[in-house]
Amino acid sequence: MARPLRIDVGDGLYHVTSRGLERREVVADGVDREKWLDLLDRVARRCRWRVFAWVLMGNHYHLFLRTPDPNLSAGMHDLNSGYVSWHNRRHGRCGPLLQGRFQAILVENGRHEWELSRYVHLNPVRAGLVKDPAAHRWGSCRFYLHGGKAPEWLAWEEVLAGHGRTLRAARAAYARFLAEGVALPPRSPFGEVVASTLLGSEGFVERMRRWLEGRLPDREVPAARELRGRLSLDEVDVAVAETFGVPVKTLHVRGHWHNEAREVAMYLARRLTGGPVAGLGTRYGGVRGQTVSATVSRIARRLRTDARIAKAALACERRLTK
Numbered sequence: 001m002a003r004p005l006r007i008d009v010g011d012g013l014y015h016v017t018s019r020g021l022e023r024r025e026v027v028a029d030g031v032d033r034e035k036w037l038d039l040l041d042r043v044a045r046r047c048r049w050r051v052f053a054w055v056l057m058g059n060h061y062h063l064f065l066r067t068p069d070p071n072l073s074a075g076m077h078d079l080n081s082g083y084v085s086w087h088n089r090r091h092g093r094c095g096p097l098l099q100g101r102f103q104a105i106l107v108e109n110g111r112h113e114w115e116l117s118r119y120v121h122l123n124p125v126r127a128g129l130v131k132d133p134a135a136h137r138w139g140s141c142r143f144y145l146h147g148g149k150a151p152e153w154l155a156w157e158e159v160l161a162g163h164g165r166t167l168r169a170a171r172a173a174y175a176r177f178l179a180e181g182v183a184l185p186p187r188s189p190f191g192e193v194v195a196s197t198l199l200g201s202e203g204f205v206e207r208m209r210r211w212l213e214g215r216l217p218d219r220e221v222p223a224a225r226e227l228r229g230r231l232s233l234d235e236v237d238v239a240v241a242e243t244f245g246v247p248v249k250t251l252h253v254r255g256h257w258h259n260e261a262r263e264v265a266m267y268l269a270r271r272l273t274g275g276p277v278a279g280l281g282t283r284y285g286g287v288r289g290q291t292v293s294a295t296v297s298r299i300a301r302r303l304r305t306d307a308r309i310a311k312a313a314l315a316c317e318r319r320l321t322k
Helices: 030-047 072-091 113-121 141-146 156-160 167-183 202-212 222-228 233-244 248-252 260-273 277-283 289-305 307-321
Strands: 012-019 050-056 060-067 103-107
Touching: 012 072, 012 113, 030 050, 030 060, 030 072, 050 113, 050 156, 060 113, 113 141, 113 156, 113 167, 141 156, 141 167, 156 167, 202 277, 233 248, 233 260, 233 307, 248 260, 260 277, 260 289, 260 307, 277 289, 289 307
Parallel strands: none
Antiparallel strands: 012 060, 012 103, 050 060
16 A cells, blocks of 8 residues: 655644545444543643544544644654554454544645534534534534533634624524535535645645655655656646646736637646645636636547647647656
């Protein structure tokens, strides 16, 4: 199995998952669940984690947390190895329980907090275990909506802050947000994750790529290969502008008919950088992500039938891959 890329940073915001081997159950009963939660409590206290949301399911769990210190890998090792050792002793088994190492996605600060907490809290609803996410005992949703004595590391107030003048108003707003997600399940917030590791704007991805230069592990890690080879949007724009003989600013203006250079820039930016469509829409004229997707599909079709546009796109790629 390919090794995942690990990015341990201070003040890092992460969505973390760990799954049972071959989707098998990792908890058999309430005793197992209590032990897992006890271990999470110990690790979160020791590592000073601020956990915004968590849920324990039958064959996996989710954590949405901030790490004040760069210790995510160390803490997750203690949590998972400690639980597996205890679980194997209790149930008289040996061998791996979890599917490799945990998966962690580094999230841009100031973005996705509500979406990710809702994604975590709606897991029991999506699985058909409960209709009300706050009714799932093994998760943090009930503290968001009903209060109670929460662990000191559960920072649910930080997610609700700013969404109401009072705690009551903020809770009501979050309850409506959850209800909307139950009635009309939203698209996964992880649809625009880059290299299975980063979630945020193209600027955030580019900053992290530069920060990771010299720190990335060997090329056998797929995410490391992808980030090493990632082109910047500026590079794409320059190549397209030079090929079509237009100023770069032309690519960022909407409303001009037959602006093929702009459409080819969208197509290549999406295909070669993997930038999220929402961010690309902002860059190329302030259009919606749906418009970017439609443009990319349209250019892809033209490449198969229009020799002229295909030749121009190929020339741009050659400039970029020299």
